[in-house]
Amino acid sequence: MKLPDTKEVQTEFKPKILAFCCNWCAYAGADLAGVSRFQMPTNVRVIRVMCSGRVPPELVIRALANGLDGVMILGCHPGECHYSEGNYLTRRRAHVLKRLLSYIGIEPDRFQLRWVSAAEGAKFSAVVKEAADKITALGPNRWGDKR
């Protein structure tokens, strides 16, 4: 078997972004993006949860304080939550958290909540690209491992 080439490791800033995806919509949307071979930046790492409402703010805060450059929560569109209302609660929490993060100087783009349905492979890829672009433009997260 032919081994993949080993391109030179790039030195420019490559943000590391964590995306929590709900099992029913966003994760399925991400799968669909894969099945559709939509090419996208490599920055995003997905953690599967059953519902976007499972993601506690503590985890987002911890991830940012660990130095990850961005955190996304991706869930079903409002009104389409597999569990009826999980994403509505996520939305409330996210509004408060995003404003709080911004208040201490974490740029709003570093924490995003987006809706991606199981049918929206293209949207998943667009959301990933947009986040990667925006967070790259912000530069490294300065709150990671701050002494």
Add this chain to the structure above:
Amino acid sequence: MVNQTKSRIIEKNRLTELLDELAQGYHLIAPVRDNDVSFRRVESGSEVTLDYINTVLSPKNAFFPQTETLFRFSRGDSQGFRTEPGTEADREQVIFGIRPCDARSLRLMDMVFNGQYKDSYYLKKREKTTLIGLACFNPDKTCFCPTFGIDPTSGEDVDILFSDIGDRYLVEASTEKGATLLDRFAKFLSELRGDEEQLRKARKAGLVGMKKLDVSAIADKIAPLYEGDYWNSIGMKCLGCGICTYLCPTCHCFDIADVNLDEGGERFRCWDSCMFPEFTLMASGENPRPNRKARVQQRFFHKLKYFHDRNAELACVGCGRCIRYCPVNIDIARIIEDVISGKAGNE
């Protein structure tokens, strides 16, 4: 005690210059106003404030930092872990402005870190530090250092003592280390004018009425209170926070933990507090000090009995920090009074 031959004065307007130069030759730690007054590393004399009764944090941070890397490790290759020392290159440091009570606390800390077991992290810093004390003529109402035989205007536990006597500071070296340092900075100093002792005495008037309790038998008196109800009322009030222990110049408990990263990490030690429930929490889930009463009692028993049993000293210098900063005003001086007077036993 004070060697008169080494006594000098420095005009108040020359102090900043002296500190500037000290900061260049040494790692200078001095009181800085940042919301409140605390000891911090300074790089120039103008950062330093002398307008304080005492700092919020005691100077123990300079010898026993809240978080201190003991060593770093890397995973490296098949050889396993490689380690390297964690502390920055040890440097000569000067602490300027330490109060006599805090200076005494270091003597108590030495008993812990330089006793049967030598704690090299602490001792290295201790050896490389010159203490410049600042005599205390305006104590707070919560101060009660005379209780522990401390004269707040004395240079007993420092290398050099500065005493504010109005238009100038009286500068006295009480150790060889202090004398050497003064010699290096002699250009800022001048000869005594002769009225210094008189001025100092006048200023001591501010000490009149300072609380001085008779603690000679406290260790014996507190012992029978172990089972008593007295601690219930204190424990009920206590919030279980770490203010008293973290601000205390003599509290020295610590925990050790690792930062464990893919490529390696470090082992650090950090302050811990007997006021926290996890302090004595065992892996089994059992906790021998399961409530606030037990923890409060431990704190006072340690200060007033256990430390004394081991070192023939009480683990308190009467600096008053825990009284000033306790959000519910638990007052160690009052507790000592209650123990001495027998009131504690009657509750």
Add this chain to the structure above:
Amino acid sequence: MAIPRIGVFICHCGTNIGGVVNVPEVVEYAKGLPYVVHAEANLYTCSEEGISSIKNNIKEHNLNRVVVASCTPRTHQPLFRNACADAGLNPYLFEFVNIREHCSWIHMQNRREATEKAKELVKMGVAKARWLEAQEEFESEVYPAAMVIGGGVAGMSAALNLANQGFEVHLVEKEPELGGRLLNLNRLFPINKAPDELVESIVKAVESHSKIKLHMPAVVKAASGYIGNFDVSIDEDGQETSFKVGVIIVATGAQVLKPELYRYGKLANVLTHLDLEQRLKDGELGEFQNVVMINCVGARIPERPYCSRLCCMTAIKNAALMKEINPEAKVYVLHRDLMTYGVEFEEYYRKAKEAGVRFIRYTPSKPPKVVGTKKVKSVKVYDELMDMEVELPCDLLVLATPLIPNDDNEELSRMLKVPIGDGGFFLEAHVKLRPVEFATDGIYVAGTCRWPADIRESVAQGYAAASEAAIPLRQGLVKVEAITATVDPRICKGCGTCVLVCPFDAIELKESKIRGLEGKIVAEVNAALCKGCGLCAAACPNRAIQQRGFTDVQLLSMVNALSGKR
């Protein structure tokens, strides 16, 4: 908890993963991760060979955790969990890492970064696996009824099959008549019979079946729940109706493209095959002498790259029929490739040629041209074989256009939370392993809503979906994935936040009966009602409530692993 012994299996998936991600490098990397005692690459971990390797290694290395890095848990998790269970390992000690859909397929141009990403994803999976715990599944009852959406031939076949097995079926058809596309057809290939007989018999069977409740014209308005327990509400002729079902079959069919090519809709003698069949059926076609048929109209083009599969046979069927009606007529079929893939299809094609139908191959770069202003007079086409342009006289031009997805697929997809794939058709869980099931348990798919299919295939898929759907209906019980919430009554403070956020009223505050905590008010989860969303676990301030399989320590370990912390 025993010391974790983690085995990592990394799938090449042929070249799907291995062609992009340097799998051997990932395997070496995995070997160095905490608690990993075995790591290996598989050509296909889901193959017989891969599965037996998992089983053998569980025994050989005494593995108590298994991590597979391959495709998506939405399709393959049950397979690998079963493999673990077969080897005596609790299936919940398995963790899935997706390095295909989420890595190799979306980073084909960047092998180095894809490999680095795959390593990190494996690291995160291993970090979670270290904290996995064995779980027991909770069983929940299946409501013994089905809903079939769509009264075409696929839907009716499915409904009849289930009804004949004795299950109650709600058949929801949006038109006022059963039959779907079949109603428009003139004849069926390759039997050349009119569909009336088939339609009549099947519709009659459906309408007269005591177990089938027909809702028509009706559309689904809302659906919620999970396998065994769906609550559905429909709008039936303006009336809102609700009912409960255990399973759902989607068989909503497709529509035929009306092209904007070859001046369709503008010139009177340009028809689609569906138009032609309708006219033949109605006896309204009239005289014709020169018939030209063009295949692949609006199909296999960049914006609609798929082959609709039915059109070639439809064209052959109708071309032969035109010859039959008027043996003197000249009938040409202009095609790109001829797909005669089914049983008897090639024979059918040969017979058409024998009957005098002429087949001319054209290339998409030189498509046929229509000549004529009010009517088509002739069609010019470049004949590849003769290497020249020919002009064919034409008084009837028939276009073979593809089946395209229904407009309401998207709405239904959102309602049922099932995916739509390329081009807007529904997407099954796995094209080979689970061809008529959605990834969401209890929902199935059949007929042309999935992909263009002929009658025979639609009927077969209808039966297949019904058979799959009958499994949970027959068993009467489904095992609920063990991802429900649990409370640690020792640290629960009984604040009731979880009670407020639970969408299913699955949590109550009750007096604890646990020894040492008697009388303490704590939250209690009713596992039968808990659907495993984890909302409570995220809302609980002191984390006394946890979602199994998605615990704090598991998620936090993944976050820390991604951050380079161990």
Add this chain to the structure above:
Amino acid sequence: MKATSEEVKTSVKKLFEDGSIGHFIGYEMGSDSLRVTPCFLKSGQAASRLVWNPLCANNLSKYLLDFGKVEGKVGIMVKGCDSRSVVELLKEHQIDRDKVFIVGVPCSGIVDREKLLAVLGVSPGEVVAVEDDGDAFLVTIKEGTRRVKKEQVLRGECLVCRYPTPVIYDMLIGEAVSSLPWVGDDYSSVKELEALSSEEKERYWSSELSRCIRCYACRNICPVCTCVECIFDKKAPRWLSKASDVSENLVYHLVRAFHVAGRCVDCGECERACPMHIPLRSLNKKVEKDILELFGYTAGIDVEQQPPLTTYQAGDLDEFL
């Protein structure tokens, strides 16, 4: 009429005598004339120790949690802000309304000890007493009595207090105070910080948070921090390193602010307790402001009102970028 220490003593004594209460939680004088300390009574005899004055900053409501199993009702003295945390405790079933006897005292502001000393330019020992006098405090020092305008020396939370009178009580001592004349824009300081750039905010908070010594006083004193085992004290998973650095302190303070989101009543106890003078109220006020703007919710008013983060409306703001 304003409540006085005498009235408090008499009333509490009476409550013990008529059997209304078996315990009482109030204030008594502390180490010096500028300090009070919580006081727990089991009988009316000791009621003479009780005081009520403009130094009674402590929010005593959290102590109610320790009285869950005692015989009889527990009386407690609450100011406006304290009563709102009692509402929160009731809302979260942490206390039983039937077991609590709430003695409300309308409050016209609490003295910030350090501000007062700075304004007077005296050392703590020199102050003999502080009394409420409308828009000012009467401060008795050795040299005599001085009148100090409240706006100069009030605690931060009192400067923006909208609930000077308890919102829930069984007995009110003194006359209700409907509003405080100096209260204007509740969120002016929050808005100032909001207006800074990300870099400026980061510099500000890095500096503030770098001082944190993680003594947990802010958490332990908070009347709505009622968890049996705080997530920061858990061994597994470990949310927080014991190392005290800015990143860890950030996690601690942000999570703390989020945990009290929609529950914080701005009693200001966290900030008062902080020995390092970290502006903790600023974080809480920010969250309070957003929750008010986004969801129209104010904590600690109505026991029946559902907490804002446990509910939703389909029409909530849906804009994230």
